[in-house]
Amino acid sequence: MADILYTYKNSVYANITNKCNCRCTFCIRFQKDGIGSSDTLWHQQNPTKEEVLDAIRNFDFTGFDELVFCGYGEPTCALDILLAAAKTAREEKGLKTRLNTNGLGNEENGRNIIPELSEVIDSVSISLNAPDSAKYQEVTRPQFNDGFEKMIDFATKCRDEIKDVKWSIVDVLPEEDIEKCKELSEKTGVQLRIRHFSKNSQ
Ligand code: SF4
Structure with a gap:
């Protein structure tokens, strides 16, 4: 069974x-099984809410002050579990919570989920991946039309309601694309984090 926490x-x-x-063309789900302390992140069956809450309650967080929702999948595709788990992490374990997301959670859930997220999530990191709609479509291959525009809308709503929100890109993008991402960041006021490429990037 894959680890729920790692x-x-x-x-x-x-x-x-x-x-x-x-x-996404670069998704680690299609490249390797494990990351960090976990041998595999592929769940045979996705965990239930109770299994996730038990994993958090039973984990020794000594030395750690933040729980990051991330992994081999998109956390907002399991919104009910995400919200309950973040609430438990904050209230029972005194942790800060961060959501790493592709920014398509409003489309996935058919409503604006940011007011619910803002009650239990302290910070959000959104994968920007590309500087424009055409490149975004090519790289992330989302199930939705206008994925880029929807992701931008999600980011600006998070900026207004959660405040601590960043876009992230990896420094393998061409210099010209990185510049365009910086311009988008300046225009929208959503900070940009440029991460150094690593096979274990989170
Ligand atoms: S959004 Fe994340 S989990 Fe989903 S395909 Fe892209 S990299 Fe993989």
Whole structure:
């Protein structure tokens, strides 16, 4: 059985679902099984809410102050579990919570989920992946039309309601694309984090 919680560097990560509404060309789901302290992140069956809550309640978080929702899947595809798990992490374990997301959670759930997220999530990191709609479509292959525009809308709503929100890109993008991402960040006021490429990137 895949681990629900795993550690990588200084953080604890929650892998709550393998479901996703994208098929990113670079997705680690298609490349290798494990990451950090976990041998495999493929769930034979996606965990239930109770299994996720038990995993959080039984985990020794000594030395860690944040739980990051991430993993081999998109956490907002299991919104009910994400919200309950983040609430438990905050209220019962005194942790900060971060959501790493593709930013398509409003489309996935058919409503604006940010007011619900803002009650239990302290910070959000959204994969920007590309500087424009055409490139975004090519790289992330989302199930939705206008995925890029929807992801931008999600990011700006998070900026207004959650405040601590960042886009992230990896430094393998061409310099010209990185510049365009910086311009988008300046225009929208959503910070941009440029991560150094690593096969274990989170
Ligand atoms: S959004 Fe994340 S989990 Fe989904 S395909 Fe892309 S990289 Fe993989």
